[in-house]
Amino acid sequence: MSNVEQTLSIIKPDAVERNLENEIKEIFKNNGFIILEEKKIQIEKLEAEKFYKVHETKPFYNDLCAYLSSGPIVVMVLEKENAVLENRKLMGATNPKDAEEGTIRKKYGISIDKNSVHGSDSVENARIEIDFFFKD
Numbered sequence: 001m002s003n004v005e006q007t008l009s010i011i012k013p014d015a016v017e018r019n020l021e022n023e024i025k026e027i028f029k030n031n032g033f034i035i036l037e038e039k040k041i042q043i044e045k046l047e048a049e050k051f052y053k054v055h056e057t058k059p060f061y062n063d064l065c066a067y068l069s070s071g072p073i074v075v076m077v078l079e080k081e082n083a084v085l086e087n088r089k090l091m092g093a094t095n096p097k098d099a100e101e102g103t104i105r106k107k108y109g110i111s112i113d114k115n116s117v118h119g120s121d122s123v124e125n126a127r128i129e130i131d132f133f134f135k136d
Contacts, residue, residue, distance in 0.1 A: 005083040006036065007120045008129035013071035014114035016040070021074050024117065027104060028078055031090055037134055038076040045069040051132055054125075060113070067113055075133040084126055087119040 011024050025035060043051070048065040055061045080086055092103025096115055099106035109115035120126035 003081055004079060005081070005123055005126065006077050006079045006130060007083040007087045007126040008118075008133065009076045009078050009087060010068075010118035011074040011076075012114070012116055012118060013067065013073060014110055015108055015116040016072050016074060018108075020108055020116065024104060024108070025076075027090065028076075028087075031080075031086070033078040033080045033083065033087070036077040036079050038074060039133075040072055040074050041133075042072045043069050051129070063113060068118075077130050077134060084120055084123055088121065091117050091119050 009028070011021050015021070015024060021040075025038075028035060045065055048068040049056075051068070052061060052064050055064060078087060090104060092099030092105035092109075094105070094115060095112040096105045096109025099109065104117050105115045108117075120129050
């Protein structure tokens with residue numbers, strides 16, 4: 001039985017700034033993901049705060065929100081079997097130093113904050129995050 005899922009992927013400001021969008025999209029496509037929807041946007045800090053609300057009690061929350069709203073981002077809906085897990089594997093560990101060879105963060109991440117990509121961490125959150133950016 002197939003388990004096709006959708007997940008949200010964000011190419012973060014540090015990667016957009018370095019013109020890595022197409023390279024990163026290619027990595028997704030080469031790993032069997034279908035990009036169903038995508039758009040390049042710039043969000044306000046307030047929107048970033050809503051988006052990252054789950055992290056609101058964490059010490060890095062403020063920096064995270066400031067960072068996500070610091071420049072253009074590319075938001076995408078990716079689809080594949082077990083998309084959430086597969087995307088997380090492909091992204092690699094949050095800290096690029098700890099990420100495995102061949103992962104997006106290992107290749108492009110600058111630091112734990114500027115780690116180039118975001119991906120949903122569960123099927124439930126994927127739904128919420130996709131709606132956040134793609135609700136008509």
